[in-house]
Amino acid sequence: xxxxxxxxxxxxxxxxxxxxxxxxxxxxxxxxxxxxxxxxxxxxxxxxxxxxxxxxxxxxxxxxxxxxxxxxxxxxxxxxxxxxxxxxxxxxxxxxxxxxxxxxxxxxxxxxxxxxxxxxxxxxxxxxxxxxxxxxxxxxxxxxxxxxxxxxxxxxxxxxxxxxxxxxxxxxxxxxxxxxxxxxxxxxxxxxxxxxxxxxxxxxxxxxxxxxxxxxxxxxxxxxxxxxxxxxxxxxxxxxxxxxxxxxxxxxxxxxxxxxxxxxxxxxxxxxxxxxxxxxxxxxxxxxxxxxxxxx
Numbered sequence: 001x002x003x004x005x006x007x008x009x010x011x012x013x014x015x016x017x018x019x020x021x022x023x024x025x026x027x028x029x030x031x032x033x034x035x036x037x038x039x040x041x042x043x044x045x046x047x048x049x050x051x052x053x054x055x056x057x058x059x060x061x062x063x064x065x066x067x068x069x070x071x072x073x074x075x076x077x078x079x080x081x082x083x084x085x086x087x088x089x090x091x092x093x094x095x096x097x098x099x100x101x102x103x104x105x106x107x108x109x110x111x112x113x114x115x116x117x118x119x120x121x122x123x124x125x126x127x128x129x130x131x132x133x134x135x136x137x138x139x140x141x142x143x144x145x146x147x148x149x150x151x152x153x154x155x156x157x158x159x160x161x162x163x164x165x166x167x168x169x170x171x172x173x174x175x176x177x178x179x180x181x182x183x184x185x186x187x188x189x190x191x192x193x194x195x196x197x198x199x200x201x202x203x204x205x206x207x208x209x210x211x212x213x214x215x216x217x218x219x220x221x222x223x224x225x226x227x228x229x230x231x232x233x234x235x236x237x238x239x240x241x242x243x244x245x246x247x248x249x250x251x252x253x254x255x256x257x258x259x260x261x262x263x264x265x266x267x268x269x270x271x272x273x274x275x276x277x278x279x280x281x282x283x284x285x286x287x288x289x290x291x292x293x294x295x296x
Contacts, residue, residue, distance in 0.1 A: 005160070008197025009074045009106050010056045012156045014040060015189055017059055019153040024070065026151060027139075028132050030102065032061050032068060041069075041097060055089050060097055067099035074106045078115045087122050087129050107135040108161050136161045143170045148178035156194050163202040172202070176209045244270075246278035253285035254294075265291050 013020055017038035024030045038059040057072040071089045075082065086103055093101045107113035113135030120129040139158040142148050148155035159175050162168060175194065179187035195206045247270050254261050261269075272278055284294050 003076065004196040005108060005199070006056075006074045006076060008193040008195075009108070009157065009160060010072065011193040012153060012160075012190065012197075013072045013106070014057050014059070015193065016153065016186060017061075019151070020059065021061060023151055023154040023157070024104065024132075026154065027134060028104075030068070030070075030132075033066065036061055038070070041093075058093060060099065062099075067097065069093045069097055069099045069101035071101060071103045072106065073103065075112055075116050076108065077112055082116075083118075083120050086131065087120060090129070102132060103129065104132045104134060106157065107133060108163075110136050113137055134161070141165060141167060141171060143167060143174045145174055145177050145181075148174050149181045152178060152182060152190065156190050159194055159202075159206075160197045163198055163200075168202050169205055172206050172209060176206075243273040243275060243278060246275060246282065247272060250278060250281045250285050250294075253282065254291070257285070259285075259288070259291060261291055265294075268295075 017040070018035060021030075021032040021034075021036060021038060025032055025034075038061040041058045041060045043055040043058045055071050056074050059070040059072065061068045061070065071086075071093060073082070073086070073089075086105075090101045090103055093099070105116040107116050113133050114137075116131055116135075117133040120131070122129060134157060139154065139161045140147075141162055142151075142155045142158050155175050155178055159168075159171050162171055165171060176191070179190055191206075191210055195203060195210065198206055250269050251261065251266065269278075269281065272281075281294055288294055
């Protein structure tokens with residue numbers, strides 16, 4: 001299933017291929033031409049028959065004999081099938097685009113990154129594929145604005161891979177300030193992709209930064225965040241109201257049937273916000289004889 005985290009990471013990778021190339025040179029010393037923008041080529045790496053192979057993204061740097069292809073994959077969990085298909089991606093791109101090709105796998109967590117970096121023995125003597133992995137283990141914690149401006153693609157991915165880092169607020173503040181120093185349209189795109197890829201408190205902090213009037217690039221994106229926040233607030237309000245009504249219904253049924261309800265049980269029912277659970281309790285309340293049966 002495609003997730004916001006997956007889409008956010010691959011969108012950052014393909015958003016500005018020149019900056020992505022700079023990131024790949026700094027992490028892996030790949031021989032990519034400096035200040036060169038890659039062509040986004042088809043990520044469909046299928047053979048005519050019968051199998052279909054589709055990478056997350058395929059970038060082609062350079063011209064003619066100097067071409068270097070990059071297959072970019074976002075991996076959120078272990079998937080043994082990929083250890084069979086990744087070599088196919090490289091071989092197919094190499095044959096299709098007449099270029100050298102390399103595999104880069106982006107993993108937001110340490111466990112998946114360690115798995116993805118394991119060598120893949122293809123069976124041919126000397127042909128062992130060592131995927132290049134971007135993850136928390138090798139993306140630096142960037143809290144220096146100048147460093148973030150110099151490698152904005154890495155700063156964006158670093159913010160995502162270090163979303164649970166103790167310094168995440170400083171990391172996001174640095175990224176937000178760095179985005180204010182690049183093209184505003186491009187900055188808005190980076191900000192959007194980072195925000196949708198984050199979760200929990202890190203996402204809320206990024207949304208808070210984008211909702212301020214400090215940064216020139218926020219513009220329409222900040223307004224969209226405000227609108228989404230208002231809609232989410234309305235939805236949450238409706239859900240809370242429905243949960244309260246369902247909880248009251250449970251207590252009324254129990255009262256009508258003269259079933260004793262201790263304070264602890266009353267608090268548990270009143271505090272519940274899970275609608276399916278409350279609906280189950282309503283169904284049980286009309287047939288049970290004791291409060292323990294309600295929670296059984």
